[in-house]
Amino acid sequence: MKHLFTETFRTPGWPTWAQYLATTAVVTAVLLVRVWLGPHLSGFPVLLFFAAIIVCAVLFDRGCGIYAVLLSAGYVAYFLLSPIYSLKVASPSDIVGLFLFVAIGLATVTIIAAFHSTLHNLAEANTRLAASEQEKDLLLREASHRIRNDLTTLMALVKLQYRTVQDETARAMLAATADRMQVLARVHERLRRDTSKTTVGSYEFLSGLCNDLRTSMIGLRPVVIRAEVEDHALPQDRAVAVGLILNECVTNAMKYAFPDNRPGIIAVRFRREDDALVLEVRDDGVGVAFDGPERARGTGLGQRLIRSMVAQLEGIYDIRPNGGASGTVVTIRFPANP
Template structure:
């Protein structure tokens, strides 16, 4: 029935003559069918006309159902009620049957007309809702795009400001700050509409892009490789930002302290799901850490920032030597489901 109403919205746009011609053809075909079944339907002269009336009311509507009722009554009286071939009344009881047929047919047609109007209103409402959703999505996309551009401009300005100073420590501060801003820019770039009011990020694409930027801004021509192994998971924006900041701080820490004096090496970043938890590992094969330094994932502000972001995710940070004691492994483990 729903599909029939759908086609009805198409045929209702036909010219008036075409719709009434179509309704007439349906009734004529019903007469032909009834004539072929006369031996089987003598007591039921109006039986096959009911579905024909419903079909016309659904497909052509706008009065065609009512028209079909009167046309069907006339043809049924002429072809299937004694005396056949005449509109004369031989038995007054046939008038009662004709009256019931007219009443039921007209009520059915009126109900279908009303359903057409209701369905039309629902379709219009759905179209307006879809248009509003599309407009909302465009506005959100535009806002995210502007935010991304503003953050990228801010990061570039911070890096440019860092080039104006000669103190290496201050330059390092500017670079670190610019990288943190760049994390937010990447999140904005990877946003996709999610359920409810939230937006989600493909964490694999996000981490890969972030690491590409870190290679350029932190490593440059130094003989340090970054190896990334991440699974595709969709994380909401409020969880993707802490993950990006943690990676930025831990990779920055590795570059600064694990490979002194242009030492070569590899930084490995792994993000995967283990049952009900996500695990983020950032490890290196650098100079390693002393046992007394294990509680610290990164010095100063970076260390505090990593632990703060892990707490925001509902997880914890552990920093240990690698299995061969030749490097350091920092792992952040947090629940996959938001509590």
């Protein structure tokens, strides 16, 4: 039946004469089958003709369905009802039966025509929806491309300024600004549409961000960044917040955890736990004294940025020593479905 309804989107394109000729052929074929099966179907002269009416109404239009009803009624009266080979029907009960056949046949055609209309409306709606979705995807790609280009231009200007500045504090601030712009650019590089929302896949985004940090910050230093990231769809604003937090945490670890070219590992994990998403950045560096360094007290700009992003995620921020080992663990936990 599914394939039969699929045909309804093709056969209405046939010429009118071809549709009515095919209807005549179908009804005539049913008559021949009915005559052949006559001994086995005595008392049911109209039964098989309902199949012909349904097929013609489904494959063609309402007019062909009505024509199939009337042609079937004529065939039944002429070939199957007494007197045979005459359109005159002798039995009152046969007249009533033939009238009911026509009425039920016309009702069936009307219902199928309604289905036709509904199917065509759905097909047109799906076509418009598909065109709309393609247009939205195109606009999203175009907007993301332009924003990414603008951010790249800004990063180039910041880095150019970085080379001309001699003050180390100013240079550090410009470098941090460029890194944060890189996070925003990577978000727009990974944008995709998920139903009605714009999302970023966490695996590609955070793994790529770790690769960027590994390339830009480590260089020849004996420090390894390991990323273990599950793939979850993050809305654009949450992806920005998570990316900035990760950038600040890894940057802080590189600055403070491995002095004097000390070797070490920075392990990044992003996973789902029950109804929460968890970002964890763990290093095996020298650790921190929580009443001493600026990194632990949280008075620096990076720490303020982290706390601001955590508040935006409606999450919890925790920083503590790495259990019984050396180093520090930063954990961000926030609702998976805000």
